[in-house]
Amino acid sequence: MKTPTGDQALIKRMNTAIVLESVLQGAPLSRADISALTGLNKATVSSLVQDLIDSGLVREIGTGQSSGGRKPVLLEFVAESGYAVGVDLGVNYVRGVLTDLRGGVAVERTARLAKTSPDEVFGILRPFIQSLVDEAPESAFGVVGIGVGVPGLVDRGGAVLYAPNLGWRDVPLQDALNRAFGIPVLIDNEANVGAIGERKFGSGRGIGSMIYVSVGMGIGTGLILQKELYKGAAGFSGELGHLSIEASGPPCRCGNRGCWELYASEQALLARAAEAGIGEGTLDSLLALAEGGDEQARALFAGIGESLGVGVANIVNVFNPEAVVIGNTMSRARPWLEEAMSRTTEARALNFHLRGIRLLFAELGDRSAVMGAAETAIAAFFKRLRSA
Amino acid sequence: MKTPTGDQALIKRMNTAIVLESVLQGAPLSRADISALTGLNKATVSSLVQDLIDSGLVREIGTGQSSGGRKPVLLEFVAESGYAVGVDLGVNYVRGVLTDLRGGVAVERTARLAKTSPDEVFGILRPFIQSLVDEAPESAFGVVGIGVGVPGLVDRGGAVLYAPNLGWRDVPLQDALNRAFGIPVLIDNEANVGAIGERKFGSGRGIGSMIYVSVGMGIGTGLILQKELYKGAAGFSGELGHLSIEASGPPCRCGNRGCWELYASEQALLARAAEAGIGEGTLDSLLALAEGGDEQARALFAGIGESLGVGVANIVNVFNPEAVVIGNTMSRARPWLEEAMSRTTEARALNFHLRGIRLLFAELGDRSAVMGAAETAIAAFFKRLRSA
DNA sequence: CTTAGTTTGTCTATTGGCTAAACTAAGTTT
DNA sequence: AAACTTAGTTTAGCCAATAGACAAACTAAG
Missing domain, CATH: 3.30.420.40 (ATPase, nucleotide binding domain)
Known part of the structure; x- marks a missing residue:
């Protein structure tokens, strides 16, 4: 029965998520728009928006057109308040992207993969990811996560159980990358991240x-x-x-x-x-x-x-x-x-x-998986936001 | 963006559901047990339990064994606070049950079905269901719903789109039964209700x-x-x-x-x-x-x-x-x-x-579907409770 | 150029659910 | 009988959301 019980903090988290979501979807829009859209009281929206502005996720971008009264202050999501790394590990290549929190690609890079043993792949993957992390501009949340798609069976803990085309069995890739970078890492099957990529961006x-x-x-x-x-x-x-x-x-x-x-x-x-x-x-x-x-x-x-x-x-x-x-x-x-x-x-x-x-x-062609891998990391970041 | 927003009433509904769920699962148990189990404060549990007792869903059933202090007052779910009807409509039979809210069978009945045209089936089905409804004992919530499993394709509105073995096409069964009984009616495919039956009771x-x-x-x-x-x-x-x-x-x-x-x-x-x-x-x-x-x-x-x-x-x-x-x-x-x-x-x-x-x-043999149909109605009742 | 009317956003008092802690009730142990 | 335990209730306080009042900033009619 470890269902999380309801308390006031839960309400605030929920409503904050609702407000953030409406900014993500409908930007640019005003506090009044959000209130009308969500049904939340104007005062509530004001308060929650202020929190989001304080945390760096939302910013004011000047005033909009008046519709017969005071001009609205328009808000938008600060996509550059954080960055994510997406990696598509293929049988003979590695593709990587650095994206902002909206999935906008800042850096994209591909490398060939000659050998496929876990150690050799890790030897290439580590500096490859490091260079992407290093290129992330200064931001409120920094690099919030690393998503990786691999051609094989991955368990819930991010271990690659079986990847016949790489010749891998029981490779704890998520643990290894987690230790190496100290950033949340999410490993999933190539088709799963591809699905996420096409659904979000394609x-x-x-x-x-x-x-x-x-x-x-x-x-x-x-x-x-x-x-x-x-x-x-x-x-x-x-x-x-x-x-x-x-x-x-x-x-x-x-x-x-x-x-x-x-x-x-x-x-x-x-x-x-x-x-x-x-x-x-x-x-x-x-x-x-x-x-x-x-x-x-x-x-x-x-x-x-x-x-x-x-x-x-x-x-x-x-x-x-x-x-x-x-x-x-x-x-x-x-x-x-x-x-x-x-x-x-x-x-x-x-x-x-x-x-x-x-x-x-x-639509994304051979980039479905990288983009989906990045989105996986972004989604996990938002989920962490919502629950803390 | 018609996400329901969070307010205090939502919290109360959530916590009430959590308390009710623990009584359903773990009865007999005391308020103190619920508090320990759910993490909710003792005072909160007391208050919510009182509401549930007032509504007739929960009752006190005397005291339990002391563990070195005051004896606990044990609680249990009042299964007879409401009843549900489950119907399995086959190609040449109708099977029906009247159950309490825990799925305990009060009445079970089967009839043969000679003809299968929608009108003829409805002519048999209506008194068949009516007799089950009539046999429900007096209770706080009465007959809370009717679930029906049919051998065919059913859309979200409960219309039977296509049932080759009955020779049906586009029969709005849910609407018809709804009008006839004025009780929530849920129609679903036989295999779907069978799945629900086996998962809940089998x-x-x-x-x-x-x-x-x-x-x-x-x-x-x-x-x-x-x-x-x-x-x-x-x-x-x-x-x-x-x-x-x-x-x-x-x-x-x-x-x-x-x-x-x-x-x-x-x-x-x-x-x-x-x-x-x-x-x-x-x-x-x-x-x-x-x-x-x-x-x-x-x-x-x-x-x-x-x-x-x-x-x-x-x-x-x-x-x-x-x-x-x-x-x-x-x-x-x-x-x-x-x-x-x-x-x-x-x-x-x-x-x-x-x-x-x-x-x-x-495990339920040929009763998977009826029991699942009843459970569908019961689950819908609990869902209504949770959201109002 | 007033003045009335609108719209945006904040401030204030209130409501209501949860909680910790104090408290009452009713037991057991030494 | 005194000391301890456990169950359940009462009390005071916290906090998020809300309605409604309000201030700020704008448009438009006269």
Whole structure:
């Protein structure tokens, strides 16, 4: 029964959060606007706004237009009152951003990753992150957190349990980075942070339930249900790449058979291309061929599109989401995939579930994950604010 | 921005709910116990308990054992301060219960349903429910609500959009019952209320994330994620029966191919039995055969078990739940299904996700849905209490 | 250029829920 | 019987939100 009980401090925290939220959403706006918008009394708003100004999160930016009386004093959120670092750790690259608290990118940087052992990666990651932290301008809250997306299974404590493409098992990355920087660090799966990135900054802005499908060498998914990232009982869920779509299909390395990613990933595409003897074993070469009008290449992409559609239809039936967003490298093949994918999805999913659904592609391209990682850190900062 | 703002009344509602919850969970217990349990001040608890006693929800039941000082006055929840009606509307039956606010069954009743047109069903349903309402003893809150589970797609407004087995389309059942009884009515899918029933009263007691799989003529599912029933964007989700497990399998009436329910439902079992020429076209006859040692029948059940396992493995990979509960008629075949199902699930699901998972069968048998329907009404009553 | 009317934002007194601490009640232990 | 314990109530005070009065700053009509 360790439910937090209600006291006056709770009320103040709640209302402060409401005020801050309205400034974040609706800036520039006046105290009177906030009062009208939230239903809070003018005096209450005044008092809470003063606290926010004192803490450096909000500032006055001069007066606005009068509507027949005293001019309002406009307020805005001080995005530069703090900064966050987002990191996308790939199999052969590291991408990082330094953003302000609104997600505005101050610095962006990429490095190659030659070796992938935990120690070697950490050797590169540490100075990489340090340089981003060092570049943060002076601010009220400093660097409030570091978010990291990794291509693997991450537990609730931020340990990488299993990352086959990096060859990692049980790497306590969050602890290590926490110790190294003394700043809150949050590690999550690449698809999960990608989902957060697309929902906050990309094609899923404002959507309540959205499934992000990261189609790269494999398929990972991030589930946003009722506006929140859904994690399973143990903290990892959404391994939709290993949803079996052919129960009697070929075995997958995961132990199951006929997994979706065997049919619809970049790896599947490259395998089929190799069989057909076209391309040079890279997505780029096949994209170039398709672009150039090569029918065989286009047919290959259309086939992947159909396989994607089979899985997306399953997703639609299971989750009845508002949107499905296709991201990661395969999103670049949109022109050659989209029609086949939509057609297959529409043919296979339940009619009622298709009403109003949106099949989208990632707007942030290969930056979904970095931006989502930064947003993870920002969101955690706001959550700390709210509860203290 | 119509977030409810915080004021003192909110605090009181929250703390009252906390106190009531602890009485519900831990009765019998004293005011002092509640104070220790919740962290609320003794004075606060005394005051809130008095309000609850005044409203009739809680009562004193004499003194308990002293532990070296004044004897505590023990409190308990007054389950009979209100009643709820739960209804399970099947294709050829209606089952109903009248329960107290703790879910204790006061009256249980079943009727056959010969015709299934909306009008005819309503003609039977109305007096059926009325008789349950009439039997409710005098109480502080009276009959607080009516919950109904139906075999079909239900929208957020309680209209039955599509119930193929009843031949219904767009039947505004909730409105109709609401008008007829003037009591809050909640309609939901049979699998959803079944999930609620098993989680509250059955094998899923206290589990945070649980997937209930209702295996009858078809397969329906109820998703309980983070302690709450998950509904999709449009209010219907969890059509896992139409999750395709063989992308190139036979077409399903839903438009997709190779749907799970084509392989693992009662209908699938009966079809295979007919092919093999055993049984009499009923589940009962096949159960009798299996019971009697018929190897062919047992093999048939084992086959269904495997097919169930394929889908359950998908569920485990997608949701990483704490438990999967198999319910509805097919749960009676547990002895002949369980081993094959568990084996298949374990072979196919991701290792990390299997840790600590529980594969259960419905404890309430064919009463999961009625009890869940009643619980839906009870939960709505408590929710109303909390917000007013 | 008054003067009335509006709008913004602050100040003030009040309300109401929670709390610590004092207190009463009713037991047990030595 | 005195000393200690525990249960529950009473009391005084705190604090956040609020309604309403008010001051400040503006517009617009006469």
